Amino acid sequence: MGVDFIYPEFEVIRNExxxxxxxxxxxxxxxxxxxxxxxxxxxxSDESRCVNCQRCVSLCxxxxxxxxxSDCRLRENANWTDATIKxxxxxxxxGGVLLSSxxxxxxxxxxxxxxxxxxxxVTNPPIDPLREPMETRVSLGxxxxxxxRDDEGGIICDLQPQIELSMPVMFSAMSYGSISYNAHASLxxxxxxxxxxxxxGEGGLHEDFYAYGPHTIVQVASGRFGVHExxxxxxxxxxxxxxxxxxxGIGGHLPGAKIVGDISRTRMIPEGSDAISPAPHHDIYxxxxxxxxxxxxxxxxSYRKPVIVKVxxxxxxxxxxxxxxxxxxxxIAIDGFRGGTGxxxxxxRDNVGIPIELALASVDQRLRDEGIRNDVSIVCGGxxxxxxxxxxxxxxxxxxxxxxxxxxxxxxxxxxRTCHTGKCNxxxxxxxxxxxxxxxxxxxxxxxxxxxxxxxxxIKELIGGMGINSIEALKGNRLMLRGVGLTEKELSILGINxxxx
Amino acid sequence: MEREGTVRxxxxxxxxxxxxxxxxxMSGESIVRSMVPMHERSNGLGGGFAGYGIYxxxxxxxxxxxxxxxxxxxxxxxxxxxxxxxxxxSEYIKTRKIPSITDEPxxxxxxxxxxxxxxxKLQLDERELxxxxxxxxxxxxxGAYVFSSGKNMGTFKAVGYPEDxxxxxxxxxxxxxxxxxxxxxxxxxxxxxxxxxxxxxLDFSVVHNGEISSYDANRRxxxxxxxxxxxxxxxxxxxxxxxxLLRVQGLSLEEAARVVAAPFWSTIAQEPDERRRDELTYLRxxxxxxxxxxxxxxxxxxxxxxxxxNDRLKLRSxxxxxxxxxxxxxxxxxxxxxxxxxxxxxxxxxxGEPVIxxxxxxxxx
Ligand code: SF4
Ligand code: SF4
Numbered sequence: 001m002g003v004d005f006i007y008p009e010f011e012v013i014r015n016e017x018x019x020x021x022x023x024x025x026x027x028x029x030x031x032x033x034x035x036x037x038x039x040x041x042x043x044x045s046d047e048s049r050c051v052n053c054q055r056c057v058s059l060c061x062x063x064x065x066x067x068x069x070s071d072c073r074l075r076e077n078a079n080w081t082d083a084t085i086k087x088x089x090x091x092x093x094x095g096g097v098l099l100s101s102x103x104x105x106x107x108x109x110x111x112x113x114x115x116x117x118x119x120x121x122v123t124n125p126p127i128d129p130l131r132e133p134m135e136t137r138v139s140l141g142x143x144x145x146x147x148x149r150d151d152e153g154g155i156i157c158d159l160q161p162q163i164e165l166s167m168p169v170m171f172s173a174m175s176y177g178s179i180s181y182n183a184h185a186s187l188x189x190x191x192x193x194x195x196x197x198x199x200x201g202e203g204g205l206h207e208d209f210y211a212y213g214p215h216t217i218v219q220v221a222s223g224r225f226g227v228h229e230x231x232x233x234x235x236x237x238x239x240x241x242x243x244x245x246x247x248x249g250i251g252g253h254l255p256g257a258k259i260v261g262d263i264s265r266t267r268m269i270p271e272g273s274d275a276i277s278p279a280p281h282h283d284i285y286x287x288x289x290x291x292x293x294x295x296x297x298x299x300x301x302s303y304r305k306p307v308i309v310k311v312x313x314x315x316x317x318x319x320x321x322x323x324x325x326x327x328x329x330x331x332i333a334i335d336g337f338r339g340g341t342g343x344x345x346x347x348x349r350d351n352v353g354i355p356i357e358l359a360l361a362s363v364d365q366r367l368r369d370e371g372i373r374n375d376v377s378i379v380c381g382g383x384x385x386x387x388x389x390x391x392x393x394x395x396x397x398x399x400x401x402x403x404x405x406x407x408x409x410x411x412x413x414x415x416x417r418t419c420h421t422g423k424c425n426x427x428x429x430x431x432x433x434x435x436x437x438x439x440x441x442x443x444x445x446x447x448x449x450x451x452x453x454x455x456x457x458x459i460k461e462l463i464g465g466m467g468i469n470s471i472e473a474l475k476g477n478r479l480m481l482r483g484v485g486l487t488e489k490e491l492s493i494l495g496i497n498x499x500x501x
Numbered sequence: 502m503e504r505e506g507t508v509r510x511x512x513x514x515x516x517x518x519x520x521x522x523x524x525x526x527m528s529g530e531s532i533v534r535s536m537v538p539m540h541e542r543s544n545g546l547g548g549g550f551a552g553y554g555i556y557x558x559x560x561x562x563x564x565x566x567x568x569x570x571x572x573x574x575x576x577x578x579x580x581x582x583x584x585x586x587x588x589x590x591s592e593y594i595k596t597r598k599i600p601s602i603t604d605e606p607x608x609x610x611x612x613x614x615x616x617x618x619x620x621x622k623l624q625l626d627e628r629e630l631x632x633x634x635x636x637x638x639x640x641x642x643x644g645a646y647v648f649s650s651g652k653n654m655g656t657f658k659a660v661g662y663p664e665d666x667x668x669x670x671x672x673x674x675x676x677x678x679x680x681x682x683x684x685x686x687x688x689x690x691x692x693x694x695x696x697x698x699x700x701x702x703l704d705f706s707v708v709h710n711g712e713i714s715s716y717d718a719n720r721r722x723x724x725x726x727x728x729x730x731x732x733x734x735x736x737x738x739x740x741x742x743x744x745x746l747l748r749v750q751g752l753s754l755e756e757a758a759r760v761v762a763a764p765f766w767s768t769i770a771q772e773p774d775e776r777r778r779d780e781l782t783y784l785r786x787x788x789x790x791x792x793x794x795x796x797x798x799x800x801x802x803x804x805x806x807x808x809x810x811n812d813r814l815k816l817r818s819x820x821x822x823x824x825x826x827x828x829x830x831x832x833x834x835x836x837x838x839x840x841x842x843x844x845x846x847x848x849x850x851x852x853g854e855p856v857i858x859x860x861x862x863x864x865x866x
Pocket of ligand 1: 022
């Protein structure tokens with residue numbers, strides 16, 4: 001207390017005239033905000049524990065609860081904001097690195113919101129997806145350089161391994177451990193039903209989920225947790241994680257408290273030990289080393305699986321991507337600085353990396369300038385929030401998008417940004433069995449399927465409006481985009497014109 | 502005002518084409534007349550023709566038709582050409598002064614042969630050398646523009662109504678076994694003659710009616726392979742796609758049509774023949790960025806034949822008819838009837854179904 005005291009960020013407002021003292025909120029809150037006071041015969045709140053996950057608000061049967069932002073503020077200061085000062089207090093008290101979860105919440109530019117989409121008028125008819133066929137299928141992987149023919153002149157139809165997707169969206173990497181068994185089950189089932197992919201993240205693959213292999217991307221990260229031959233061969237593709245948009249330059253950290261039971265078995269590490277993946281892959285200190293890992297993985301899987309290399313969007317991303325394209329990788333996944341995370345040092349999350357829109361545009365252009373765009377597919381992630389973000393990303397040059405936060409929202413996440421505490425009230429970022437069971441994988445997968453089907457329909461409407469009837473004809477079609485309120489420099493990096501031009 | 506090439510100008514259009522399967526040479530008069538009933542489909546801002554078999558006396562030489570802004574540019578360009586080509590003939594293209602065609606640039610014609618020493622040094626086949634030279638002049642040499650570069654064929658185009666363009670170029674004085682024609686309806690003025698159609702590279706010529714929605718996806722893809730879209734027109738990018746698929750990748754016309762107007766995945770899935778299903782899947786997977794969407798009807802001219810193709814939804818009109826040795830193609834039946842009043846067997850090809858007509862086997866063109 002005293003100098004370290006920080007007034008709670010949120011206030012719990014309970015409408016006493018509505019509260020029937022059913023104590024649902026008390027049972028639902030893993031942070032133990034609510035408690036029944038026998039002595040006073042009312043529900044009490046300890047607001048200092050509240051993270052504003054809205055669980056109690058959503059479940060209160062009489063709508064007696066709301067959580068509001070506290071108005072007890074320090075004196076206003078545009079330079080020393082409330083949050084900045086409180087972080088100083090916390091660090092002065094603890095001496096520790098600040099931790100955060102989910103994506104960068106700061107008001108940095110979201111270029112998606114400054115890009116507008118075209119539609120056909122007069123000279124070219126829009127196409128109605130309800131009446132005309134409209135294709136969203138894509139395949140990811142290398143394209144051959146040349147048509148080869150057999151002795152009879154027929155085309156030799158040998159393609160290098162591809163991933164096929166019914167729509168250009170995949171669920172991106174979230175490890176079993178950072179999220180729950182039921183969250184993984186929901187993603188795996190939904191990906192299978194939708195004809196897309198989900199991604200194991202760096203925690204290995206639970207034995208129950210091998211059945212969803214054809215719709216699984218298995219990830220190999222610097223800690224190599226859970227990596228073995230069967231694992232590599234279980235999925236449709238292998239992803240080497242070099243970096244993550246939320247924390248470029250550092251590895252993952254799953255606290256020992258989350259390494260319990262199945263998770264320890266799946267990761268192949270002892271229970272209770274911290275799973276700390278190193279910042280680099282210790283066998284990759286340069287681009288030629290990456291090439292070796294790409295080919296070791298291809299050898300281990302008899303060249304039947306495409307290899308994805310995932311990198312964080314950093315300053316020199318175009319040159320890095322061009323190096324990756326020449327390393328034998330089939331697909332490059334670029335993760336922007338607004339991408340989510342289960343836990344990251346706050347300073348890194350909020351200050352390292354660049355926006356995905358700029359990274360994607362410059363990578364796509366660089367690979368075309370070098371004539372090697374056909375050697376790799378590009379997947380972009382790091383805050384793709386809606387169908388229109390997907391359409392803009394494809395038009396800038398992506399082959400497909402990775403989504404994670406939107407998928408978690410579909411499962412019930414309320415973006416309280418405290419995943420690192422392991423007490424997720426929505427059963428997602430937690431391993432506590434009583435919390436995990438709150439997420440029903442049947443309902444979860446159905447909601448994911450709904451969300452993606454809704455996006456698919458919106459994508460069709462948007463591209464139909466442009467007079468396009470296949471997503472393939474949108475890829476890299478930057479004339480379909482215009483910027484608003486962007487500088488010449490931003491427009492030139494994005495490779496688009498300003499609205500009105 | 503910006504000139505075409507720095508801005509993209511959408512256009513509506515009229516197209517027509519005729520070919521004699523026996524290789525009989527016809528004067529350009531009839532194809533010029535065919536454009537008259539489709540007058541309303543153009544707006545006087547672009548018209549043009551391509552004729553095949555028109556230069557039999559120079560059949561082994563590349564005929565370069567060029568626009569120059571002034572004499573100095575022509576001299577510079579000539580010096581540039583001489584580095585790799587022998588110029589066998591160099592002359593004005595004959596025109597006729599008419600009031601409706603104005604502001605003409607210098608319109609010139611060269612008949613050239615690549616120097617064997619250049620081919621040996623650059624290790625290129627001769628068509629590749631010609632294609633690269635065209636790209637270099639059109640992309641880099643300000644004020645010079647190659648608008649036709651094939652053997653025994655030639656393109657004639659201008660800003661004006663197509664009927665007038667035909668008179669201007671004295672097309673009644675040329676004889677070819679195959680002709681294509683184009684009338685343009687651009688939504689704003691192109692500012693110069695390069696934007697008129699047909700658009701050509703080597704002996705491939707394209708006339709096109711429509712506005713493709715896949716334009717920038719196609720352009721950014723094809724530019725990876727040395728093509729430079731200097732005009733920002735659909736026809737230009739379609740011509741380069743065809744050159745890339747047919748000449749560089751060695752696809753057949755039918756296969757190229759399956760890339761540009763690819764069958765829907767659902768149609769491919771229903772294809773009973775497994776071998777064919779594999780090929781269609783392969784072509785779509787290999788060239789997804791060359792799928793052309795949005796309305797189009799095109800006629801591709803090449804030595805010895807024509808291919809007509811509609812977009813896969815058939816969003817633009819196009820009809821085909823026959824009369825004796827002739828096959829006639831046009832945006833409207835009226836144009837066919839103008840050329841051959843008794844043409845029969847008139848039909849509208851389905852979207853995405855190529856109509857390929859070649860001169861009969863054994864006919865030398
Ligand atoms: S859930 Fe609502 S009604 Fe039940 S005790 Fe809590 S505030 Fe009262
Ligand atoms: S996953 Fe759970 S803990 Fe993390 S932000 Fe969402 S609701 Fe909060």
